[in-house]
Amino acid sequence: MSQRVPGFETLAIHAGAQPDPATGARITPIYQTTSYVFNDTDHAASLFGLQAFGNIYTRIMNPTQAVLEERLAALEGGTAALAVASGHAAQLIVLHTLMSSGDNFVSARQLYGGSINQFGHSFKNFGWEVRWADAKDPDSFAGQIDDRTKAIFVESFANPAGFVTDIAALAKVAHDAGLPLIVDNTMATPYLLRPIEHGADIVVHSLTKFLGGHGNSMGGVIVDGGTFDWSASDKYPMLSRPREEYGGIVLHETFGNFGFAIACRVLGLRDLGPAIAPMNAFLILNGIETLPLRMQRHCDNALVVARHLTGHDKVDWVEYSGLPDHPNHALLQRYSPNGAGAVFTFGLKGGYEAGVRFVEGLEIVSHLANIGDTRTLVIHPASTTHRQLTDEQREAAGAGNNVVRLSIGIENAPDIIADIDQALAKA
Amino acid sequence: MNHDAYCNEHIAGILNSVRTIAVVGASANVARPSYFVAKYLIAKGYTVHPVNPGQAGNEILGRPVYASLADLPEPVDMVDVFRGSDAVPGVTDAILAMEPLPKVVWMQLTVRHDESAARLEERGITVVMNRCPKIEYARLSGEIGWNGVNSSVLSSRRPELRSGYQSFGIRR
Ligand SMILES: Cc1ncc(COP(=O)(O)O)c(C=O)c1O
Numbered sequence: 001m002s003q004r005v006p007g008f009e010t011l012a013i014h015a016g017a018q019p020d021p022a023t024g025a026r027i028t029p030i031y032q033t034t035s036y037v038f039n040d041t042d043h044a045a046s047l048f049g050l051q052a053f054g055n056i057y058t059r060i061m062n063p064t065q066a067v068l069e070e071r072l073a074a075l076e077g078g079t080a081a082l083a084v085a086s087g088h089a090a091q092l093i094v095l096h097t098l099m100s101s102g103d104n105f106v107s108a109r110q111l112y113g114g115s116i117n118q119f120g121h122s123f124k125n126f127g128w129e130v131r132w133a134d135a136k137d138p139d140s141f142a143g144q145i146d147d148r149t150k151a152i153f154v155e156s157f158a159n160p161a162g163f164v165t166d167i168a169a170l171a172k173v174a175h176d177a178g179l180p181l182i183v184d185n186t187m188a189t190p191y192l193l194r195p196i197e198h199g200a201d202i203v204v205h206s207l208t209k210f211l212g213g214h215g216n217s218m219g220g221v222i223v224d225g226g227t228f229d230w231s232a233s234d235k236y237p238m239l240s241r242p243r244e245e246y247g248g249i250v251l252h253e254t255f256g257n258f259g260f261a262i263a264c265r266v267l268g269l270r271d272l273g274p275a276i277a278p279m280n281a282f283l284i285l286n287g288i289e290t291l292p293l294r295m296q297r298h299c300d301n302a303l304v305v306a307r308h309l310t311g312h313d314k315v316d317w318v319e320y321s322g323l324p325d326h327p328n329h330a331l332l333q334r335y336s337p338n339g340a341g342a343v344f345t346f347g348l349k350g351g352y353e354a355g356v357r358f359v360e361g362l363e364i365v366s367h368l369a370n371i372g373d374t375r376t377l378v379i380h381p382a383s384t385t386h387r388q389l390t391d392e393q394r395e396a397a398g399a400g401n402n403v404v405r406l407s408i409g410i411e412n413a414p415d416i417i418a419d420i421d422q423a424l425a426k427a
Numbered sequence: 428m429n430h431d432a433y434c435n436e437h438i439a440g441i442l443n444s445v446r447t448i449a450v451v452g453a454s455a456n457v458a459r460p461s462y463f464v465a466k467y468l469i470a471k472g473y474t475v476h477p478v479n480p481g482q483a484g485n486e487i488l489g490r491p492v493y494a495s496l497a498d499l500p501e502p503v504d505m506v507d508v509f510r511g512s513d514a515v516p517g518v519t520d521a522i523l524a525m526e527p528l529p530k531v532v533w534m535q536l537t538v539r540h541d542e543s544a545a546r547l548e549e550r551g552i553t554v555v556m557n558r559c560p561k562i563e564y565a566r567l568s569g570e571i572g573w574n575g576v577n578s579s580v581l582s583s584r585r586p587e588l589r590s591g592y593q594s595f596g597i598r599r
Pocket residue numbers: 086087088089112114115155159184186187205206207208209218219220370371
C-alpha cells in the first residue's frame with residue numbers, strides 16, 4: 001500500500017502543476033491579478049482566519065507562485081515552501097521568523113558577498129547580530145552559540161569559491177544546541193544536493209540563479225524541511241505562542257510540520273511585503289523543468305574548463321572541488337557525486353590588473369554580477385560583488401585581489417575555452 | 428494494516444465514502460485545530476456531530492454538541508478522534524459499544540494507539556492514525572498547494588471543482 005515515489009526529473013516537470021481548473025490550460029497560467037473574489041463573508045473570514053486554504057491577495061499568495069512553491073518543496077524533499085521576490089528577501093523572512101532584537105545567529109563566513117553585507121550591516125539595524133564562523137571547521141560554530149542564538153546559516157557550495165560544506169556535521173552542531181540549520185542551496189541546486197536529506201531544517205535559494213536558469217527573473221524561496229520541533233523550547237515564539245491577529249491560533253500546533261513555511265508567509269511576507277511577481281514565478285517554473293539537463297551540462301562544461309585552466313601558464317591556481325586533487329574533493333563525492341556545479345574561481349599570476357584586463361578582453365563570456373545563466377559569466381569579485389568588504393573579509397570569503405570567478409554556461413565547451421584563451425593572451 | 432504509511436487511493440476512498448462524522452474532542456475555541464477541522468469538513472459537505480462532555484447542550488459551528496458517542500442522534504460513518512493517545516483506549520471502548528459501528532475511526536495527527544487500532548480492526552473497522560482529515564482532503568484535492576504545501580500528488584487530470592470559488596473536491 002505504499003505510494004510510488006517519482007524521480008527528480010519527473011518532479012521537476014510535474015510537481016504542483018495540475019491542469020488549470022477553469023480552462024484546462026496545461027502550462028501553469030500567469031495569474032496576473034492582485035486579488036480574488038470571496039464566495040461570501042464566511043468564506044472571507046475562513047481565509048483571513050487561516051481556516052481554509054486559498055488565495056486572498058497577491059502580496060501573500062498567488063496561484064502561479066503556489067505552483068512554484070510546491071515544485072520546490074517537492075524537489076528539496078520539504079513539506080512546504082514560500083516563494084518571494086529575491087534570494088535576499090528569503091533570507092530576511094527566514095530570520096525575521098526566528099529572531100527578535102538582541103538575538104544572534106552563527107553564519108559561515110564563506111558566503112556570497114551580498115549576504116555578508118545583509119547579515120553584517122542591514123540586520124544590525126534590527127538588532128540581529130551575526131557571528132561568523134569557519135565553514136571548514138564545524139566546531140568553530142559551537143563556540144559562538146549562547147542562549148540568544150537562534151540559528152546556524154551556511155551555503156551548501158559557498159559562493160564564490162565553491163567550497164563544499166559538511167552539512168551533516170553542521171546539522172549535528174545545530175541540533176545539539178537545539179537550533180535549526182539553514183542552508184542556502186543556490187549554488188548546488190536540489191539536482192546536485194538536497195540539504196534536508198543531510199539534516200538541514202530550512203533551505204533557502206536565490207531562484208535568480210540556476211533554478212530560473214536563464215538570467216531573466218529575480219526570485220527567492222524558503223523550503224520548510226518539516227523536521228524541526230519549534231515548540232521544544234520557548235525560543236521561537238512566532239511559532240509556539242498564540243498569534244493575536246489570527247484569533248489566538250498557535251502556528252506550529254495548527255500547521256504541524258509545515259508551520260514554519262506558513263509562519264513565513266502569514267507573518268513575514270504579509271508584513272514585510274517582498275512578494276514575487278507572477279510573471280517571474282512563471283518564468284522560473286519554466287526554467288525548473290529543464291534543471292536536471294542544464295545542471296548536468298553546467299557541471300560537465302565547468303570541469304572541462306577548470307581542467308584546461310589548470311594547465312595554463314597565466315593561471316596561478318584553480319579552485320574547483322570537481323578537480324580530483326582539490327582538498328574538498330572527498331566531501332564533494334559524498335554530498336554531490338553528479339558534479340561540483342558551474343561556479344569556480346581561479347587566480348591570475350598578474351594579480352588585480354591582469355584580472356581587470358582578462359574580464360575586459362572576453363568576447364562571448366559576459367562580464368556581469370550574476371551566476372547561473374545559460375551563458376558563461378565572469379566577474380572579478382574584488383572590484384565588484386566583494387568590493388564593500390575589507391581585504392581581510394575578501395580573503396576569508398575566497399575573493400582576494402587576483403581572483404576571477406566564472407559561472408560556466410551550457411554553450412559548446414570548446415567555444416568557451418577559445419574565448420577564455422584569447423582573453424588570457426591579453427591579460 | 429500498515430499504519431506507518433497509507434497510499435493516496437486508500438485515504439481518498441475513505442474521504443469519498445463517508446458522509447457523517449462524529450468529532451470527539453471538538454473544541455468551542457475558534458483558535459483550536461479541532462474547530463478548524465470541523466469547520467472545513469462542514470464546508471466540504473460532511474454532516475458533523477461535535478462530541479464534547481464539557482460543551483454538551485451548547486452549539487459548535489451551529490451544530491448541537493453531544494456528551495458522548497452514545498448520545499448521537501443518528502449512526503455515523505466515521506469517528507474523528509481529537510484526544511491524546513492515552514485517551515484512545517477509553518474512546519475505543521465507547522466506539523465498540525456503538526450500534527451500528529462506524530466504518531472508519533480516524534485519529535488525528537500525533538494520535539496513535541496500535542493496541543486500540545487492532546481491537547477496532549478486529550471488528551471490521553478501518554483505522555487511520557496520526558493524520559488529519561483536513562490536511563488529507565486538501566492534499567488529495569490539490570487545495571493544499573495553494574499555500575505552498577507539498578501535496579506529493581502529481582496529476583495531469585482535471586481538478587474536481589466544487590461549487591463557489593476556490594473549492595476542490597477529491598477525484599474519484
Ligand atoms: C549564494 C547566493 N545566495 C543568495 C543570493 C542573493 O539572491 P538574490 O540576488 O536573488 O537576492 C545570491 C545572489 O547572487 C547568491 O549567489
